[in-house]
Amino acid sequence: xxxxxxxxxxxxxxxxxxxxxxxxxxxxxxxxxxxxxxxxxxxxxxxxxxxxxxxxxxxxxxxxxxxxxxxxxxxxxxxxxxxxxxxxxxxxxxxxxxxxxxxxxxxxxxxxxxxxxxxxxxxxxxxxxxxxxxxxxxxxxxxxxxxxxxxxxxxxxxxxxxxxxxxxxxxxxxxxxxxxxxxxxxxxxxxxxxxxxxxxxxxxxxxxxxxxxxxxxxxxxxxxxxxxxxxxxxxxxxxxxxxxxxxxxxxxxxxxxxxxxxxxxxxxxxxxxxxxxxxxxxxxxxxxxxxxxxxxxxxxxxxxxxxxxxxxxxxxxxxxxxxxxxxxxxxxxxxxxxxxxxxxxxxxxxxxxxxxxxxxxxxxxx
Amino acid sequence: xxxxxxxxxxxxxxxxxxxxxxxxxxxxxxxxxxxxxxxxxxxxxxxxxxxxxxxxxxxxxxxxxxxxxxxxxxxxxxxxxxxxxxxxxxxxxxxxxxxxxxxxxxxxxxxxxxxxxxxxxxxxxxxxxxxxxxxxxxxxxxxxxxxxxxxxxxxxxxxxxxxxxxxxxxxxxxxxxxxxxxxxxxxxxxxxxxxxxxxxxxxxxxxxxxxxxxxxxxxxxxxxxxxxxxxxxxxxxxxxxxxxxxxxxxxxxxxxxxxxxxxxxxxxxxxxxxxxxxxxxxxxxxxxxxxxxxxxxxxxxxxxxxx
Numbered sequence: 073x074x075x076x077x078x079x080x081x082x083x084x085x086x087x088x089x090x091x092x093x094x095x096x097x098x099x100x101x102x103x104x105x106x107x108x109x110x111x112x113x114x115x116x117x118x119x120x121x122x123x124x125x126x127x128x129x130x131x132x133x134x135x136x137x138x139x140x141x142x143x144x145x146x147x148x149x150x151x152x153x154x155x156x157x158x159x160x161x162x163x164x165x166x167x168x169x170x171x172x173x174x175x176x177x178x179x180x181x182x183x184x185x186x187x188x189x190x191x192x193x194x195x196x197x198x199x200x201x202x203x204x205x206x207x208x209x210x211x212x213x214x215x216x217x218x219x220x221x222x223x224x225x226x227x228x229x230x231x232x233x234x235x236x237x238x239x240x241x242x243x244x245x246x247x248x249x250x251x252x253x254x255x256x257x258x259x260x261x262x263x264x265x266x267x268x269x270x271x272x273x274x275x276x277x278x279x280x281x282x283x284x285x286x287x288x289x290x291x292x293x294x295x296x297x298x299x300x301x302x303x304x305x306x307x308x309x310x311x312x313x314x315x316x317x318x319x320x321x322x323x324x325x326x327x328x329x330x331x332x333x334x335x336x337x338x339x340x341x342x343x344x345x346x347x348x349x350x351x352x353x354x355x356x357x358x359x360x361x362x363x364x365x366x367x368x369x370x371x372x373x374x375x376x377x378x379x380x381x382x383x384x385x386x387x388x389x390x391x392x393x394x395x396x397x398x399x400x401x402x403x404x405x406x407x408x409x410x411x412x413x414x415x416x417x418x419x420x421x422x423x424x425x426x427x428x429x430x431x432x433x434x435x436x437x438x
Numbered sequence: 439x440x441x442x443x444x445x446x447x448x449x450x451x452x453x454x455x456x457x458x459x460x461x462x463x464x465x466x467x468x469x470x471x472x473x474x475x476x477x478x479x480x481x482x483x484x485x486x487x488x489x490x491x492x493x494x495x496x497x498x499x500x501x502x503x504x505x506x507x508x509x510x511x512x513x514x515x516x517x518x519x520x521x522x523x524x525x526x527x528x529x530x531x532x533x534x535x536x537x538x539x540x541x542x543x544x545x546x547x548x549x550x551x552x553x554x555x556x557x558x559x560x561x562x563x564x565x566x567x568x569x570x571x572x573x574x575x576x577x578x579x580x581x582x583x584x585x586x587x588x589x590x591x592x593x594x595x596x597x598x599x600x601x602x603x604x605x606x607x608x609x610x611x612x613x614x615x616x617x618x619x620x621x622x623x624x625x626x627x628x629x630x631x632x633x634x635x636x637x638x639x640x641x642x643x644x645x646x647x648x649x650x651x652x653x654x655x656x657x658x659x660x661x662x663x664x665x666x667x668x669x670x671x672x673x674x675x676x677x678x679x680x681x682x683x684x685x686x687x688x689x690x691x692x693x694x695x696x697x698x699x700x701x702x703x704x705x706x707x708x709x710x711x712x713x714x715x716x717x718x719x720x721x722x723x724x725x726x727x728x729x730x731x732x733x734x735x736x737x738x739x740x741x742x743x744x745x
Contacts (some may be wrong), residue, residue: 435525
């Protein structure tokens with residue numbers, strides 16, 4: 073008997089919403105002419121998991137058909153990635169975001185960082201393992217890309233899917249201007265990623281970015297960025313990258329769930345030092361994504377990129393895409409890709425992607 | 439000496455600037471909250487809404503220009519109940535403003551003392567569509583909730599700006615009286631139609647229909663956030679015919695194709711009704727929103743009955 077009372081008291085203490093507590097449910101108030109209606113204390117949410125982080129899992133399934141005789145060909149069917157995310161506020165000064173990626177053969181921390189949100193001087197500090205703020209695509213996770221693959225310039229000059237993803241510190245400053253969003257970011261990394269290598273402790277890599285954004289009208293905006301990265305390459309010398317990106321977005325507010333267009337380009341210049349000589353390579357892509365209806369999107373992308381270690385080899389091609397959203401939580405995409413590789417081979421492929429997510433509702437990428 | 443006086447001048451200027459900026463900078467996520475805050479805050483606050491009233495508040499883009507507004511805000515007022523979950527959190531994180539972080543002194547969740555409907559009980563899955571685990575976030579559509587929100591806003595403003603505390607309390611009391619009186623007027627307008635069966639596009643109106651005694655028998659969306667499907671539309675048409683439903687309420691940001699075809703089949707009338715301040719030209723504040731919606735609704739009911 074006493075145990076039951078204690079249990080009830082404990083549950084009341086926990087304030088679980090499914091325990092009927094006398095007085096917790098306030099009946100419909102009758103409005104009075106002078107005092108506001110009695111406040112209603114609705115339960116704030118599922119009490120039992122109050123301090124659990126927001127957890128979500130996203131599956132990224134890929135399939136490929138068609139001809140690609142090169143070493144770059146992707147498998148016919150593949151559970152490309154399973155990403156688990158854990159996100160929550162740490163304390164009044166910071167929040168933390170973890171993204172664990174499970175791929176065919178390995179499990180890794182794709183990102184895991186703390187963000188200090190309450191610093192003075194308009195600063196934002198991130199510490200942990202992060203995708204570097206070089207351009208647009210490098211910072212994106214697979215499931216927010218508007219394609220099933222990453223553009224050729226990313227494969228050739230930026231280290232591919234992993235890109236600049238490393239342990240380090242990122243500090244960014246927002247300039248307090250009214251008319252334009254201007255943000256400068258400086259990052260220091262250990263120097264060990266797909267792109268950079270750090271056999272010695274002092275072989276740090278650096279990323280810098282300046283981003284300017286402005287609303288043109290309530291439906292359109294322009295987003296420009298300049299990026300820089302430098303670090304030690306696989307032959308023990310320095311590689312420097314310079315990037316420029318521009319994004320134009322159109323989304324009419326009254327029809328925001330039915331219509332949008334995003335045009336984007338990213339250009340990357342690579343300066344790779346290799347025993348006394350500097351190899352210069354250049355590449356870029358341009359893409360357009362257009363929403364036809366609430367669940368349908370079409371896209372097109374043009375690719376051209378030299379290879380970082382041999383700019384005489386140029387890969388070029390293009391893709392067309394069709395995407396369908398059964399709901400906000402799943403996505404089916406088809407991409408026809410034509411690529412002519414620098415060695416002379418051509419590949420014509422149809423790539424499929426099925427994305428599906430469970431768990432907490434994450435914020436949409438912008 | 440010269441340099442010293444220059445520094446002094448700068449310090450002086452910045453002090454003056456901070457005094458000139460005495461009005462509290464308030465950012466709200468919707469125009470409804472902005473309107474209520476203006477009623478309470480009067481000329482002691484400067485209020486800006488991130489979303490527009492003719493926009494679907496679930497799907498606002500997280501534009502960096504919003505970060506600029508949040509950066510200089512003294513107070514952020516949100517609808518809460520996960521309405522803004524798809525766009526607000528990254529903006530707040532990037533705002534570089536400790537005040538407006540969740541739990542900060544300048545963060546107010548307007549739903550905390552409101553009457554919230556549709557709080558799910560039992561097992562919750564996404565098979566139900568995009569359900570809100572913390573209840574229906576469209577709660578501002580009951581004017582009594584407007585009064586509760588105003589009460590919370592007044593308390594928050596007074597806490598942040600104690601010097602003007604009495605001013606906020608006074609304005610809140612006046613607004614409360616105005617809303618209570620208007621509420622009686624609206625109740626009287628809708629009294630003849632108690633129990634009237636209607637259909638709505640999205641589940642945006644439970645507080646409104648609950649307050650004014652309308653009976654929502656179905657939705658154009660098969661499940662929240664899931665676009666209309668032919669099968670569901672046919673079922674809905676059948677049910678509307680059986681129950682003689684003559685009104686389809688549609689929010690201004692939804693496509694009218696399906697509602698119009700349902701209307702053709704059933705003889706019902708499609709009524710585009712803005713659920714927010716600013717949803718149409720001329721709806722400039724919270725009271726005007728209800729005035730406008732009531733008038734249009736009553737006119738539509740009469741028209742449908744005359745058919």
